[in-house]
Amino acid sequence: MAGNVVTDTISENTAAAGVTADGVLCKDSKVTASGGADLGATPGLIVDIISEKTSATGVTIDGVLCKDSAVTALQKHTAEAADGAITISAGTVIFTKAGVNAMTLAAPSAGQAGTRMTFVAGTANAHTITATGLIDDGVTGGSKNVATFAAFVGASIVLEAYNSKWVVVGAGNNVTVS
Numbered sequence: 001m002a003g004n005v006v007t008d009t010i011s012e013n014t015a016a017a018g019v020t021a022d023g024v025l026c027k028d029s030k031v032t033a034s035g036g037a038d039l040g041a042t043p044g045l046i047v048d049i050i051s052e053k054t055s056a057t058g059v060t061i062d063g064v065l066c067k068d069s070a071v072t073a074l075q076k077h078t079a080e081a082a083d084g085a086i087t088i089s090a091g092t093v094i095f096t097k098a099g100v101n102a103m104t105l106a107a108p109s110a111g112q113a114g115t116r117m118t119f120v121a122g123t124a125n126a127h128t129i130t131a132t133g134l135i136d137d138g139v140t141g142g143s144k145n146v147a148t149f150a151a152f153v154g155a156s157i158v159l160e161a162y163n164s165k166w167v168v169v170g171a172g173n174n175v176t177v178s
Helices: none
Strands: 019-021 024-027 030-033 059-061 064-067 070-073 077-080 091-095 102-104 116-121 128-136 144-149 156-162 165-173 175-177
Touching: 116 144, 128 156, 144 156, 156 175, 165 175
Parallel strands: 077 091, 091 116, 102 128, 128 165
Antiparallel strands: 019 024, 024 030, 059 064, 064 070, 116 156, 128 144, 144 175, 156 165
């Protein structure tokens, strides 16, 4: 095997220097690749830069796509097939009940301020969201109580938590607030 070194152990010659082979440093139970990737004892990959492997694909990290200097978060979708309380969580709620979904929405806490929820009719029924005294739609008459969807698939409304209430931030598409 001319030109090859075959061994089970390589030890550092200079204390605390580690051993480098083809740009990969092995030191103090850590492996660091050239460019700064640290594959050491800390769980996960620790780097300053992540580059896409396939051109024009971008990099997806935990549901967030980074591509061409833009960041796109993939939105969570929840299907509601029965009446009941809506869990406050950023994302889209799709009403899928064969009949009318009669839903309730509680007041958001101060910690939930900024939570944006999109509600979409997935079936052609007059679904309702009741949030007594909690819906501000920018129209005179104070806070409203109910959002009623027209009986069309795709009727929708976007609400955002602000000051312990729900503010209509997306023009209701065939949704009446009263």
